Amino acid sequence: MMRMPNIQGLIRRRLLVNYRMDPAMIQRQLPAPFRPKLQRGYAIAGICLIRLEHIRPTFVPSAFGFSSENAAHRIAVTWEDDTGEHEGVYIPRRDTSSLINWIAGGRVFPGEHNHAAFEVTEQNNHIQLRMESRDRLVKVELSAGLSSEIPQDSCFGTIEEASKFFESGSLGYSATASKQRLDGIRLKTEEWKVEPLAVERVFSSYFADNSLFPAGSSFFDCALIMRNVRHEWHAESDLYIEPAQWARRD
Numbered sequence: 001m002m003r004m005p006n007i008q009g010l011i012r013r014r015l016l017v018n019y020r021m022d023p024a025m026i027q028r029q030l031p032a033p034f035r036p037k038l039q040r041g042y043a044i045a046g047i048c049l050i051r052l053e054h055i056r057p058t059f060v061p062s063a064f065g066f067s068s069e070n071a072a073h074r075i076a077v078t079w080e081d082d083t084g085e086h087e088g089v090y091i092p093r094r095d096t097s098s099l100i101n102w103i104a105g106g107r108v109f110p111g112e113h114n115h116a117a118f119e120v121t122e123q124n125n126h127i128q129l130r131m132e133s134r135d136r137l138v139k140v141e142l143s144a145g146l147s148s149e150i151p152q153d154s155c156f157g158t159i160e161e162a163s164k165f166f167e168s169g170s171l172g173y174s175a176t177a178s179k180q181r182l183d184g185i186r187l188k189t190e191e192w193k194v195e196p197l198a199v200e201r202v203f204s205s206y207f208a209d210n211s212l213f214p215a216g217s218s219f220f221d222c223a224l225i226m227r228n229v230r231h232e233w234h235a236e237s238d239l240y241i242e243p244a245q246w247a248r249r250d
Helices: 023-027 099-104 159-167
Strands: 007-021 042-057 066-081 084-096 114-123 126-133 139-146 171-174 181-189 195-204 218-240
Touching (some): 007 023, 007 195, 023 042, 042 139, 042 218, 066 114, 066 171, 139 218, 159 195, 159 218
Parallel strands (some): 084 171
Antiparallel strands (some): 007 042, 042 066, 066 084, 114 126, 126 139, 171 181, 181 218, 195 218
């Protein structure tokens, strides 16, 4: 696969919408060697809803960059290899508004994307977002506003605890159609600052799929926002797995 050099741009808005889940149930969704990363006994999964602007190779001026709305369903994971223990995220599904991402993702740069339509309204620190994939398999809806604290029933005790948990998940491995290769990519940011969101409504057809996530096995936990962060995407070595490694483990 031909790969582009490092990509840079601006994260205009990044929403981390998080669910706490039964670790045994999450383990069934993960290929080896991944295990769920736990927070107070819960597995953490969610959706990264991110608006990217001025995206281009690092040697290209920002005027030639492009913008896109994107959604990544992801699961916080840990794993071990010959170099030690690692942590990051496993990404079973990516969706994008960008034809460039849709066509080039997984070919020119890491991460196969599905094409999707996004509707986003931002006003007075309030966000309404709706996404529906062109294949009609995934829908996401969110209505939220800025808050001064995370929900009291969150498995994260403080915003600082939540921030530290997600900052360490900068390395992502994305599922591919081959089911034998996982595309690796790392997010590097110039700064890291998250703020809590008060969520009025959240829906993901992916997490609402009872064939994957039985009723009572997952609960909305919290949502965070990052804004106006300069960043780079760095391609990482892909991870190759045997089809048998997708076996669902109890």
